[in-house]
Amino acid sequence: IAEEVTLLGADTKAHGKRPDLVLYVNGIALGVLELKRSTVSVAEGIRQNLDSQKKVFIQHFFSTMQWVMAGNDTEGLRYGTIGTPEKYYLKWKEESTVENPLDRALIQLCDKARFLELIHDFIVFDAGIKKLCRHHQYFAVRAAQERVKRREGGIIWHAQGSGKSLVMVWLTKWIRENTKNARVLIITDRTELDEQIEKVFNGVNEKIYRMKSGADLIATLNDTKPWLVCSLIHKFGGKEEGEEVGDIPGYIDELKRALPPGFSPKGNLFVFVDECHRTQSGELHKAMKAILPGAMFIGFTGTPLLRADKQRSIEVFGGYIHTYKFDEAVKDGVVVDLRYEARDIDQRITSQAKIDQWFEAKTKGLTDLAKAQLKQRWGTMQKVLSSRKRLEQIVADIMMDMETRDRLKSGRGNAMLVSGSIYEACKFYEMFNTTDLKGKCAIVTSYRPSTADLKGEDAGEGDTETLHKYEIYQQMLADWFNESPEKAVNRIEDFEKQAKK
The missing domain is CATH 3.40.50.300 (P-loop containing nucleotide triphosphate hydrolases)
Known part of the structure; x- marks a missing residue:
């Protein structure tokens, strides 16, 4: 372990630096540590390390570096590797009787056997990005x-x-x-x-x-x-x-x-x-x-x-x-918390008589027993829950959030809406396409549009749910890939991969 190692820049245009502590193994620099007073944020030490890795300073010194650390007595230790952005610096957690957070982390991580093990067994280049373990x-x-x-x-x-x-x-x-x-x-x-x-x-x-x-x-x-x-x-x-x-x-x-x-x-x-x-x-x-x-x-x-x-x-x-x-x-800040907030959207049936009348028209020709079985299985709530008025209220509520919630209105946030059915998801998509979110929405479901969906659906009386669903998917894919609907409809897997990124 060497203190305040004076390092010259790689050439006359580069500036020298003096890291607080350098950890050498057989003469090879494998770890570096910037220490700060307890009143100075660890973030300042992290930024010093990031500066040092620039070409204008001592970039060449980091060619063998594995662990890049910064710490103080109040916040403890943060660690990363070469090229790790500040927000991805990690904190080690392990039980110990040592009270000082900096001493505790250094004893745990820089023990000779542990340090070599972490370097040998727990560093990877993941798609070109060097990563340490949590x-x-x-x-x-x-x-x-x-x-x-x-x-x-x-x-x-x-x-x-x-x-x-x-x-x-x-x-x-x-x-x-x-x-x-x-x-x-x-x-x-x-x-x-x-x-x-x-x-x-x-x-x-x-x-x-x-x-x-x-x-x-x-x-x-x-x-x-x-x-x-x-x-x-x-x-x-x-x-x-x-x-x-x-x-x-x-x-x-x-x-x-x-x-x-x-x-x-x-x-x-x-x-x-x-x-x-x-x-x-x-x-x-x-x-x-x-x-x-x-x-x-x-x-x-x-x-x-x-x-x-x-x-x-x-x-x-x-x-x-x-x-x-x-x-x-x-x-530990590894994943984001889930928070639930209840929203009350009116789901009351405004006219039972109208719903019964609609049901009778749609089931004309069926026996009373068949009608009763269908009504029991289908229920009136399915259509009520998918009614345009109710869905419009939900869309309006979400659009309000998009304009008022900091993360969403900044354009950096995403939102996910879980619908009651694939058909309902398609209707939501149609509605969002009439708002400022046009071109920013995608439907991701298990549905795979196929020409087989069209067989026996067209009775000359307007679109059925199946036809409507197929047409919405076809148009969504055509808009996304800027291709004809007939060609784009076969690219659902490519679409989902891109939409999920």
Whole structure:
């Protein structure tokens, strides 16, 4: 450790600097620390570090730098790496009897063994951006390492948005480096998750092979490479919470049919199951255990588990390896809090007689029994809730927020409106398109417009709900891609990817 290291600029045009503390390992500068008085904000130390990394100062000095830190006795320590913007500097959290927050963090992070471990095992270049781990990611991987040594599975439950994918990356890299003949299989049941995992691993320069089918998975496991693979449950056979999810029984059948005589998976297998709380994960786990009897299973979830899900997930995968819950993530500033505010929109039926008259006209020709069954299933509230007057009130209420709420009126905020049905979402979209939000709205649902939707819908009496829905989607896609409606209607997946950015 060297104090106040005087450094000259790289050339005559650059200015020299004097960092407060530099941490050298075998003569190589790996850490730098700017210290401030307790009355001066840590932010000033962070900005000094950012200035030092500029070409006009001592940019060359940071070529070997891994940990860039700033701190004082009141706020404690903040850390980042080269190029980390001020708002992304992190705070370490770990139990300790040391009261001074700066001393506590330095003792925990700069212990020789810990410091080298953090550099060796917990730094990645994610799509070209250098990233360090947060405290919960570090302790999750460490806890999982102990389970791996004992060949004991379990669940890592980290709040959504807290960096679960990077936990997978760091754990996978450690397994690869420390376990003989290691192979890692990651299973998901959402196309988006599958693509996200591939993107994350490719971003950290780890080539991952995406399976094309259950048969492809069996054939790959029967070979000795590749060592890192992910498998999507390709067959979609049902819906969960309104979203298409994998047909797990169909996927299991496909795997069993593809098994060759004397099948024996090669390598020391570790199976990561993403979103392991899903309804049928127990059946999948049972089938995979039968096919891969020697594999170790780790479940990942970011969703708060309901009692039944929690019991089933623990029975399937084992106890919790590590948890980082939503309230902790909010407190640490990792995710934004959810706040609820009740809004009262008038939903009263103004004319029951008119609704009954409309229902009779629409069900002409049906028997009394059929009418009664339809009325019971459909109810009057569906149309009332989707009535134009009510939707207009909701749109007006949201537009008021857009003009009066600081974050929204500044143009930097986004809003998400959850509707009661896909058709209702389309009607909302139409209404917002008559306001200042035209061109700034998108519908994201499980609906995929298809010409099959048009068959038998046109009776010459105006648009049905299905036709109207199709036309709104077609026009939305045409406006977005600036193409003809007939051509744009087939680009729904491209549209959703862009709209979600």
